[in-house]
Amino acid sequence: MHRRNFMKILGGGVILAAGGGAGFAMTRTPAEALAPWDAAGAGIYTEPRMQALAYAILAPNPHNRQPWQVELKGEDTVILSVDLDRLLPHTDPFNRQITIGLGCFLELMTMAAAETGHRIDLELFPQGADPDRLTSAPVAVARFIADPAIRPDPLFAHVMARRSNKEAFDMTRAVPDSALQAVLGSARHGGALGGTNDPDEVAGLRDLTAEAMQIEIDTPRTYKESVDLFRIGKAEINANPDGIDFSGPLYETLALVGQFDRELALDRSSSAFRQGEAAIIGNIRAAMAHVWMVTPGNTRSEQIAAGRDWLRVNLAATARGLDFHPLSQALQEYPEMDPVNHKVQSLLASSGGTVQMLARLGYGPQISVSPRWPVEAKLIRV
Numbered sequence: 488m489h490r491r492n493f494m495k496i497l498g499g500g501v502i503l504a505a506g507g508g509a510g511f512a513m514t515r516t517p518a519e520a521l522a523p524w525d526a527a528g529a530g531i532y533t534e535p536r537m538q539a540l541a542y543a544i545l546a547p548n549p550h551n552r553q554p555w556q557v558e559l560k561g562e563d564t565v566i567l568s569v570d571l572d573r574l575l576p577h578t579d580p581f582n583r584q585i586t587i588g589l590g591c592f593l594e595l596m597t598m599a600a601a602e603t604g605h606r607i608d609l610e611l612f613p614q615g616a617d618p619d620r621l622t623s624a625p626v627a628v629a630r631f632i633a634d635p636a637i638r639p640d641p642l643f644a645h646v647m648a649r650r651s652n653k654e655a656f657d658m659t660r661a662v663p664d665s666a667l668q669a670v671l672g673s674a675r676h677g678g679a680l681g682g683t684n685d686p687d688e689v690a691g692l693r694d695l696t697a698e699a700m701q702i703e704i705d706t707p708r709t710y711k712e713s714v715d716l717f718r719i720g721k722a723e724i725n726a727n728p729d730g731i732d733f734s735g736p737l738y739e740t741l742a743l744v745g746q747f748d749r750e751l752a753l754d755r756s757s758s759a760f761r762q763g764e765a766a767i768i769g770n771i772r773a774a775m776a777h778v779w780m781v782t783p784g785n786t787r788s789e790q791i792a793a794g795r796d797w798l799r800v801n802l803a804a805t806a807r808g809l810d811f812h813p814l815s816q817a818l819q820e821y822p823e824m825d826p827v828n829h830k831v832q833s834l835l836a837s838s839g840g841t842v843q844m845l846a847r848l849g850y851g852p853q854i855s856v857s858p859r860w861p862v863e864a865k866l867i868r869v
Contacts, residue, residue: 656850
């Protein structure tokens with residue numbers, strides 16, 4: 488970093504420390520992009536489907552692509568399909584991860600519907616499913632049915648606190664056995680959960696997941712796929728509340744003085760690249776436990792079920808005060824990742840099946856919610 492630019496940033500830091508920081512930080516918050524989180528719990532929607540969808544759009548999903556689009560049909564039906572412009576062709580060439588994200592959406596919609604006394608009858612892929620790619624055909628048809636016997640799901644209480652925390656975890660705080668076991672007992676849709684907080688096993692998975700991230704960074708097309716989705720600063724995030732967001736005074740200042748943008752992030756000789764790479768790998772190596780999910784096969788329906796259970800895992804971790812960071816890189820299906828993927832599959836699914844998801848657990852810093860498109864932006868008008 489050039490001395491002049493460093494001094495600009497240093498000067499800004501002095502101003503922030505002197506008391507102007509809070510005001511500056513507040514002005515840099517992308518409030519429009521975060522508003523859907525407030526809307527979900529504000530009672531804005533009275534129609535049961537819209538109430539449930541307002542929560543469903545908050546579901547975790549790969550690269551925050553929010554690939555769902557929905558059609559309201561008749562008085563009681565939601566048709567879910569995928570927005571084909573929101574796929575990840577390089578890191579997710581068979582759309583497996585996107586499908587899992589759609590499963591997360593369906594589970595959260597189901598949980599939210601139960602809060603208003605509705606059960607949901609789901610029909611998955613009514614026109615059939617292509618194992619090689621998602622199409623414009625419906626992913627699911629969901630019928631909302633008023634049911635006095637339905638009971639709220641206890642995990643729903645933790646929806647608004649759920650985060651995907653990509654920061655470094657506290658390496659002095661172990662994950663207790665009781666918390667890990669609670670997380671491993673949360674699945675109900677057929678996914679087999681495994682996990683470990685054993686230091687030697689965690690160290691081995693740190694190495695594998697760090698190696699996988701390094702491969703993704705070192706493979707130009709897969710790394711660029713992520714960088715193209717960078718949203719830097721308030722204006723970009725509000726305009727496109729999806730992708731990988733960089734908000735707050737630090738990133739705004741770095742962008743202002745020309746020390747952080749997409750071009751620099753792609754420049755392997757730049758300080759932005761080197762510092763970003765070190766931070767990402769370092770955070771992955773701060774895992775204090777790992778959890779993973781295995782399905783018997785790898786059909787589209789099993790991927791949806793994996794997503795439904797993966798949301799539950801995330802909420803169960805939140806309920807126990809644990810931070811949660813999905814590590815999908817090691818499971819990606821492109822040639823450069825094959826050696827690591829094979830190692831992970833052999834290690835975590837030694838009796839057969841497919842490892843669908845892997846995450847690290849621990850105790851990290853408090854972070855904000857991720858940006859979201861409003862539910863109205865995801866409605867298909869017919």
